[in-house]
Amino acid sequence: MRFLWDIxxxxxxxxxxxxxxxxxxxxxxxxxxxxVLGWGIVAGIWLLRQIPNYNEQFDVILxxxxxxxxxxxAILTFKLNPVRAVFVAxxxxxxxxxxxxxxxxxxxxxxxxxxxxxxxxxxELIFLLLGCAGAYFSFGRKLKSTDFPINNLLTFTxxxxxxxxxxxxxxxxxxxxxxxxxxxxxxxxxxxVLAALLCIAGLGLLYExxxxxxxxxxxxxxxxxxxxxxxxxxxxxxxxxxxxxxxxDLKHAMAERxxxxxxxxxxxxxxxxxxxxxxxxxxxxxLILIExxxxxxxxxxxxxxxxxxxxxxxxxxxxxYSMFGNLLDNAIEACEKLENPEDKIVHLMISKIRNTxxxxxxxxxxGEIEFVNGLPKTTKTHSQNHGFGMKSIRSVCTKYGxxxxxxxxxGVFIVKLVFPYIESEPNE
Numbered sequence: 001m002r003f004l005w006d007i008x009x010x011x012x013x014x015x016x017x018x019x020x021x022x023x024x025x026x027x028x029x030x031x032x033x034x035x036v037l038g039w040g041i042v043a044g045i046w047l048l049r050q051i052p053n054y055n056e057q058f059d060v061i062l063x064x065x066x067x068x069x070x071x072x073x074a075i076l077t078f079k080l081n082p083v084r085a086v087f088v089a090x091x092x093x094x095x096x097x098x099x100x101x102x103x104x105x106x107x108x109x110x111x112x113x114x115x116x117x118x119x120x121x122x123x124e125l126i127f128l129l130l131g132c133a134g135a136y137f138s139f140g141r142k143l144k145s146t147d148f149p150i151n152n153l154l155t156f157t158x159x160x161x162x163x164x165x166x167x168x169x170x171x172x173x174x175x176x177x178x179x180x181x182x183x184x185x186x187x188x189x190x191x192x193v194l195a196a197l198l199c200i201a202g203l204g205l206l207y208e209x210x211x212x213x214x215x216x217x218x219x220x221x222x223x224x225x226x227x228x229x230x231x232x233x234x235x236x237x238x239x240x241x242x243x244x245x246x247x248x249d250l251k252h253a254m255a256e257r258x259x260x261x262x263x264x265x266x267x268x269x270x271x272x273x274x275x276x277x278x279x280x281x282x283x284x285x286x287l288i289l290i291e292x293x294x295x296x297x298x299x300x301x302x303x304x305x306x307x308x309x310x311x312x313x314x315x316x317x318x319x320x321y322s323m324f325g326n327l328l329d330n331a332i333e334a335c336e337k338l339e340n341p342e343d344k345i346v347h348l349m350i351s352k353i354r355n356t357x358x359x360x361x362x363x364x365x366x367g368e369i370e371f372v373n374g375l376p377k378t379t380k381t382h383s384q385n386h387g388f389g390m391k392s393i394r395s396v397c398t399k400y401g402x403x404x405x406x407x408x409x410x411g412v413f414i415v416k417l418v419f420p421y422i423e424s425e426p427n428e
Contacts, residue, residue, distance in 0.1 A: 102192070113182075283317065364412055
């Protein structure tokens with residue numbers, strides 16, 4: 001029992017560490033050996049407090065060393081970069097301290113001296129399980145994805161310092177507060193609850209600051225992509241208009257005189273380009289379908305489109321160009337990985353069902369698709385730099401009050417967008 005008291009802090013800290021990290025990709029098949037050895041060293045460091053005449057003023061240094069060791073263990077055991085490892089260490093320490101303070105609050109309501117009795121370990125174990133469950137659902141599952149937004153180093157560091165300061169200040173005031181308030185159980189319990197809430201607030205700031213920074217960066221990227229798509233749409237529109245003008249000019253010239261061989265070849269080519277122009281009822285949709293059909297044909301991929309473009313007239317032209325461009329780009333990319341040429345088909349449908357407009361694309365895929373927050377997880381190496389196509393589609397969909405659904409059934413990936421039907425003229 002005495003040994004449990006001595007390493008009680010390390011046990012609870014390890015529990016929080018595992019709750020945060022349990023789902024992270026492992027660095028190797030021997031990751032558990034690194035984990036055991038690393039935390040064995042941490043326990044040894046903590047047991048230095050048992051040296052005779054140890055001065056508790058050194059606890060600050062001891063805490064910092066343990067935090068540094070925890071971050072190092074996270075790097076060696078799991079596939080984490082230093083910034084993510086420090087995030088893990090800060091989250092772990094703050095959760096552990098909140099658990100400890102809540103345990104003290106509960107015990108103080110009964111009898112403050114019980115904090116020195118074995119029953120405190122049982123109470124702390126119960127709160128530890130609750131804290132670990134909260135850590136798992138708040139961080140553990142999300143950290144598994146490399147898209148988890150830890151990229152705002154400045155705000156993240158500030159929040160980490162706040163969390164660490166909360167722990168250090170609380171530790172050094174504890175021995176003063178307990179004797180002074182030993183006769184006031186409720187007040188003593190409230191003081192510890194406030195300390196726990198301060199830890200939780202610091203943890204919330206740690207999380208929200210990183211998420212806010214990531215969302216700001218993501219919105220900036222989506223804005224830049226939208227501008228780029230708008231420019232591409234204007235260029236495509238100008239190109240289509242030039243083809244149409246050239247075709248009619250050559251037809252007019254042929255009516256007035258006999259064309260030479262070079263002009264006939266030019267007319268033939270222009271006529272082919274002109275015929276390829278679709279007339280779905282929406283110019284932007286026509287342009288993107290022409291572009292993607294050509295790209296698909298070059299890669300042996302056929303795009304079958306059954307569309308009523310007039311149903312999309314409620315949307316800005318460049319957003320139609322962007323949204324359908326991303327939908328078809330993803331489908332073409334998936335079809336490229338298929339071995340059977342007969343499977344390289346992309347289906348696109350736009351139809352009206354009651355008072356809704358339904359857009360649906362489907363294509364066969366190779367292998368299983370993993371979904372994160374309702375979107376397929378990118379299979380590209382640096383996932384934080386990819387996956388914006390699907391996010392852009394969802395952004396446009398949401399802007400017009402639509403709903404986006406993605407699913408994979410029997411080797412077929414399906415994206416369905418449902419918009420409220422709005423009758424309108426084409427929006428250029």
